[in-house]
Amino acid sequence: MVLTLPPGDFRAYLFDCDGTIVDSMPLHHRAWCAVLDEWGCEFPEELFYAWGGRPVADIVADLNERQGLAMPVELVMRRQEEHYQRGLPEVTAVPEVLAHIEDAHGRLPFAVVSGGSRESVTVSLSALGLLDRFETLVCAGDYTRPKPDPEGYLLAARRLGVAPADCLVFEDTDLGVQAATAAGMAAVRVPQPWQRAEV
Structure with a gap:
């Protein structure tokens, strides 16, 4: 197109x-899911795309609030970035x-x-x-x-x-x-x- x-x-x-x-974006979503799974946190693809453009720290804070979790924001941000970078060769x-x-x-x-x-x-x-x-x-x-x-x-x-x-x-x-x-x-x-x- x-x-x-x-x-x-x-x-x-x-x-x-x-x-x-x-x-x-598909790679970022896979990285999010891999990290959030450690805390039993769900991040459906539809919500992930709806929240596109938001700062990562805000996303973690909102997921914590919605799902009653206390995921450490800085740690989740760092691990998400690490997972994402491992997949970069395919991007x-x-x-x-x-x-x-x-x-x-x-x-x-x-x-x-x-x-x-x-x-x-x-x-x-x-x-x-x-x-x-x-x-x-x-x-x-x-x-x-x-x-x-x-x-x-x-x-x-x-x-x-x-x-x-x-x-x-x-x-x-x-x-x-x-x-x-x-x-x-x-x-x-x-x-x-x-x-x-x-x-």
């Missing part, structure tokens, strides 16, 4: 990472997004805006040989209010020196699209893995 962009004379592309550049780029990266690289500046840690974003992009394509990475810890707040996208635009209205955002989640819209940016929705498989 072809990812059709909205009309506009854009001066920068801003990308979410997981599920947008990197086809990593690939989202082809429809990669095509736009290849087409616009060198003409437009790129940024990543992710709710993931800098370590996770860096290892994912490095595994695909794409890290050097991005002028800046905006990751968890670089901003205080997660998506759907526009803070991360506005910070990326400032770092690139491009007005928000001149940025195009690539996102795979509702929260991400809401954040882009709140930032005054156009957005293109990247289909989820099963939606891409249907075409």
Whole structure:
């Protein structure tokens, strides 16, 4: 399938990472399930995708509250990242997004805006040989209010020196699209893995 962009004379592309550049969401879900199983915690796939774009610490806290658990947030975060990184050799780029990266690289500046840690974003992009394509990475810890707040996208635009209205955002989640819209940016929705498989 072809990812059709909205009309506009854009001066920068801003990308979410997981599920947008990197086809990593199935791998992330498997990593979550492997770790959470230690505490008898369930994280159904439907809920996992519904919570896409949320910071990992918030996900652990909400799972604790919903299921009456007391999982240690930092430990779960670390183990989830370890499980994910072990599976990185099998991860690939989202082809429809990669095509736009290849087409616009060198003409437009790129940024990543992710709710993931800098370590996770860096290892994912490095595994695909794409890290050097991005002028800046905006990751968890670089901003205080997660998506759907526009803070991360506005910070990326400032770092690139491009007005928000001149940025195009690539996102795979509702929260991400809401954040882009709140930032005054156009957005293109990247289909989820099963939606891409249907075409």
